[in-house]
Every structure is written in structure tokens, then in C-alpha cells.
Amino acid sequence: MENQLPPGQFETENWPILHQGDVYEFNEDTWRFRLFGNVDKEAVLTYADMLNLPTTISAIDMHCVTTWSKFGTVFEGIAMRELLNLVDIKDGVTHIKVYGYYNGDPFGYSANLPIEPLMGDDALFIYRWKDEKHDWQDITPKHGYPLRFIPPASFYLWKGTKWATGLRFMKQDEAGFWEELGYSMTANPFKEERYR
Template sequence: MDKKLPPGQFETEKWPILHVGDIYQFNEQTWDFQLFGDVKDMVTLTYKEFMQLPKTVQTVNMHCVTTWSKFGTTFEGIALRDLVKLVELEEDVKYVQIYGYYEGDRFGYSANLPLEALQGEDSLFVYRWKDDHHDWQDLDPKHGFPVRFIPPESFYLWKGTKWASGIRFMKEDEAGFWEEMGYSMTANPFKEERYR
């Protein structure tokens, strides 16, 4: 895997923990994952149903807008493209909003992304990871347990929603949590798209 450091970034072997709000307390009995928006029928998955979906293992590079980059972390999770197969999209769906828990609200956090860029094996809803210094381990709560979205490295990591709770499919792009506060809508670290 290539190690190309985006402008303004430094390399770290650690996986720093950054988030706003409280840490979601997982309850398997009440947790579910929703696929909704511009779809023919909404789909709701229980935790058990979600974890029975096909698994993908992929090694990715992560770049945080706070200037750190971590290379070569391997994740296991559910590819976004496999979740898309569970719904019938309406015509002209080009964007998604990926939601996560924030201050007790299951849709309190969101990140907007173009759907076309998320069709590879590097767009994962992950639940465990490893790297050169750690064997396989579950995400801990501060990293987004039970499920966190990891985007392709062509996006800053704030697009990687922690405590993921659903995907809304959209025909028009809409600002997410950080975008509403002035962060870039496109967030490409190689173009240093940090802010609008």
C-alpha cells in the first residue's frame, strides 16, 4: 500500500482519539441500523442482522483534518456497497449522509459523501481492526464501537462517522455536522480541502 502523505500532515503510528459529545453506550437490544431517504422502502437491520452481512477485510490509510495521518490499518467490516444492495434506490441518488449517535440522538452526527466514491472495498462499516503493533481487536467505545464508518483515504477522517446508526440516500448534497460549521463539503486531504 502506498504511503503518500497529504500536504500539511504528519505521520503517526498511533490512532488518536478525537470526538465531540458523549461516548455512545451500546445496547444490542435497542441498537439498529437504518437505510432510508430516497429509496423505495426503508430497511432496518438489528445488530444480529447487520453482523450477518458479508464481511470485507481491507487495509486503509487514514488522514485526520487535525493533521495526523496513520498508514496501514487493517479493518474488518461491512462494505457500504453491500448495504446499498439491500435497498432499491430512486433515480438520481448521488449522495449519502452517514449518521451516528451524538449526545443520545441516533441522528445527531452526520457526514455527507458522494455515493460513487464509496463503491470500493475501502468504504467500510468496521467493528474490528489491527495494525503492525496490535493484533485483531474490537473497536473500543471511544473509537466508535459497535460500528464505525471508515471512508476511503481520499476523504478526511471526520467523514468517518463513529457509532454509526444509518445511511440516508440523497439526490442532492447536504452539509453534515462539521460541514454546517464551515468544514469542506468535499474534504479531500490531498487537495487540503479542510474548510470552505
């Protein structure tokens, strides 16, 4: 699927900035990442805890529902599977919600995703990136610093939660922020699943 342009998309070399609400101002003293929901015991991580987890470097294509696609961006971050290793997930869990800051609420934004497609190197909570025009650099606050989820290329980028704060494990699918406003639950760009 690498460098494959979905229908209705155009390629850009830039990484456009689009977001809803205020830009989160990172405070390491108060920042926490929570793993909760259908788990035996929830876990809470500090930013230092997150940075001590094994890291992954991977190129992930991005496809935004606003019709731009960007190829060849390399990200460094924590793979989703590393976070799943920190909790005992109950039987029957099929989906997650990735939460993020929205206008001061640590859990004000969310995006729903099935767990199964997120076990590879292309589902990352990122903090650094590079491409052909840029050397390694931290993601900016407007791109989701200190931690942003980047989903596999099989999902539109609104599933890529900025200012990520947690994961909730669910036994059934449940609409997130944009899904409640009429966007697709499944969000496959190659099937043009933009809206319900």
C-alpha cells in the same frame, strides 16, 4: 494512493482519539441501523443482521483534519456496497449522509459523501482492526464501537462517522455536522480541503 502523505499532514503510528460529544454506550436490544431517504422501501437492521452481512478486510489509510495520518491499519467490516444492495435506490441519488449517535440522539451526527467513490473495499462499516503493533481487536467505544464508518483515504477522517446508525440517500449534496460548522463539503486531504 496507499502510504501517500497529504500536504500539511504528519505520520503517526498511533490511532489518536478525537470525538465530539458523549461516548455512546452500546445496547444491542435497542441498537438499529436504518437505510432511508430516496429508496423505494426503507430497511432497518439489528446488530445481528449487520453481522450476518458479507464482510470485507481491507487496509485503509486515515487522514485526520487535525493533521495526523496513519498508514497500515487493517479493518474488518461491512462494505458500503453491501448495504446499498439491501434497498432499491431511486434514480438520481448522488450522495448519502452517514448518521451516528451524538449526545443520546441516534441521528445527531452526520457526514455527507458522494456515493460513487464508496463502492470499493476502502469504504467500510468496521468493528475490528489491527496494525503492526496490535493483533485483531474490537474497536473501542471511543473509536466508535459497535460500528464505525471508515471512508476511503481520499476523504478526511471526520467523514468517518462513529457509532453509526444509518444511511440517508439524497439526490443532492447536503451539509453534515462539521460541514454546517464551516468544514469542507468535499474534504479531500490531497487537495487540503479542510474548510469552506
